[in-house]
Amino acid sequence: MQELPDPGAAKTARPLRIAIAGLGTVGGGVAKALRSRERELFARAGRPLEIVMITARDRAKDRGFDHSDLPWADDLAALAASDADVVVELIGGDGGPALRLVELALSAGKHVVTANKALLAHHGARLAVLAEEKNVALKFEAAAAGGIPIVKALRESLLAYGIDTVRGILNGTCNYILTQMEVTGAPFGEVLGQAQRLGFAEADPSLDIGGGDTAHKLALLSALAFGVTPDIGHITVEGIDAIEPEDIGFAKEFGYRIKLLGIARATRQGLDRRVQPTMVKLGTPLADVDGPFNAVVVHAGEAGPFVFEGRGAGEAPTASAVIADIVDIARGSNGAVFGRAASALARPVRAPMEARVSPFYLRFHALDQPGVLSEISGHLANAGISIGSMIQRGRAPGGTVVIVMITHECPEPAVRRALKAIDASDKVRGASRVIPMEAV
């Protein structure tokens, strides 16, 4: 349908020379797409994109595509010292070889493209300074939400009005597990095991289900949105492993769905950033994001909300993001790493817990005897919390019943205080569950 320039014919445009470290799912996908889409990408980049060197842990491994004609680097130093213009870091890990390679490459005046959220959440501020000193690009579209072009959107598009909040479903493993728990009614452990067998969860899933991966991504998005250094130190992180099927069921009864959200919100007292299971109102954009998808909602005064949704992981979505960064570099775009000069990034000021105001879902297992409800509601009243609605289910004389309450808007510390008193009661069994609710 379209006529593209013949790569062979263009002698004038100098190729962009690319070195790739890491040939797993993403690295292999990048290498394959760069070659199979050579003509189209030339048209988009305005110059040929040429892989000049690759490396990975195991040269002999079968990767499902032929790379025998590509020069192999025996170590990362050789890659960083090659004649590549761009080094693509797809090794992973928050330090070690990935960090060493990125430092070497930037120091050698090479542009860097990475999908490594952990690396940037730990070392991003310093690496951005290094990239600026060397006047090279450090790009990371694939690090934040898989294929969704949210890094570019925050860096280059949503900047005319101040951003109020960034909320995201940023981990496909957690979202898949929560979706499956709702669909099947099965408990967390069982669904996790199944997800691992299907390849939707890692053998060691702790970084995903514990919320750490979401925190890394939230650190990058809040750096872009709020002009702060990427820094996970001040992010409250809670994973999904304590979510029980009954909570998912009650959420549905109240018109909500439980999602693991990363939330960054500008308040007058600082930046409120947290990763936690959250009740999201059905009918709002984040509630309908199912399975392995990611989504980000950005509020920016009267300009927003903006909603972005797409696949959060996998070969094609992630390779798509990496290649977009490479084409950007080919076109000469090496703007500020986090959207403004690295020296202009402020250290995030943490909003106090009091700044977290929302309705909360509270769930108790209590003895089925007179006075229990009065005691629980007394503790809530003492903390200044009023109740919007309540469900008490089942009759179990001598046993326990489940009591669920939805509070009106209240500050989180008040809820924590009340729950401490309630959990200390001899009428309450096991730990109570508290989940914040978001209505937008």
Place this chain on the structure above:
Amino acid sequence: MQELPDPGAAKTARPLRIAIAGLGTVGGGVAKALRSRERELFARAGRPLEIVMITARDRAKDRGFDHSDLPWADDLAALAASDADVVVELIGGDGGPALRLVELALSAGKHVVTANKALLAHHGARLAVLAEEKNVALKFEAAAAGGIPIVKALRESLLAYGIDTVRGILNGTCNYILTQMEVTGAPFGEVLGQAQRLGFAEADPSLDIGGGDTAHKLALLSALAFGVTPDIGHITVEGIDAIEPEDIGFAKEFGYRIKLLGIARATRQGLDRRVQPTMVKLGTPLADVDGPFNAVVVHAGEAGPFVFEGRGAGEAPTASAVIADIVDIARGSNGAVFGRAASALARPVRAPMEARVSPFYLRFHALDQPGVLSEISGHLANAGISIGSMIQRGRAPGGTVVIVMITHECPEPAVRRALKAIDASDKVRGASRVIPMEAV
């Protein structure tokens, strides 16, 4: 929370000089935001953004902000001949002064930012050539879907894999009217009148409700997505004025909602592009886009789908898009106008009507007498169309009843052929309604 460089202190970074033509809602919003967010935008752009000249039809008009200190150009030629680096065209219209200004500005070697979809859908290919000859940018983020950064996403992000389809709700007026028709049950004319009184529809709404505005935007999106010249000539366009409340009601019964979609789809025989009311399955991303919002869904092989949603019009969303383009230019990004060299854009090849295959919603008003259903289904069978489900409602001996059918997937020409025969029957009253259905 963040420390920004003081604009006054930076003597080294040369300001980007901006001239604005048109000071309506969008132009006024751009001017206001450039001034009120001066420090933040300096940090994002890496240099000061300075308005050096403005003009509009009526200098004396009260625009709700003070622009008395800004140099006023008495005509467009003066603006184009000013010392501005960028001319921002917010006059509107598919030719006339807007076209003249853009031609003058590009010819004078100035970058141009415009929100004018009509202008680019009619003259974009030629203007892109001119911009490239002069090595200046021609940017139009605000022209396609208000505040949604879909132009940048298609131009710079979603390029590694081939795009299969672009579907969008691109006109907020139509979406508002359809949403209100569903909510209130009122007929089109009544809801349109109300929308006009509330300022959600223009005094002359024909470009919106007739689908022309959506076609302009679809032309721009398909140029970016498929590498073709922006060109509305080959787009089938049908507006929303014939949609009746009963169709909206039946859609709901079948689990669908009627939206005015712009659809561009790559087929083996060419590009299938159309603007038409479409039944969108509830639970899919486009079905939940209500009121004045716009949304775009892009399928790109295994990398997609990608979903983008945001406000389609209004001061802040549109000014946000215009300012993002200005900041891009300030940062030195003047990549290809439509994502590849203007000379590489192919003329779109129109897919034959046979390439349009989908289920269809068919609605008839027919006499309540024996043999009617048999005649209608006979005509459908003759065209090779099979029926998935059917509703016949009401008993009106001697009068008419309504018959609704959902077909299995079939080519559109077959449906048109069958309907022609059915509408010619003396047992059918009035024109039948046919609406294609989209399940993704």
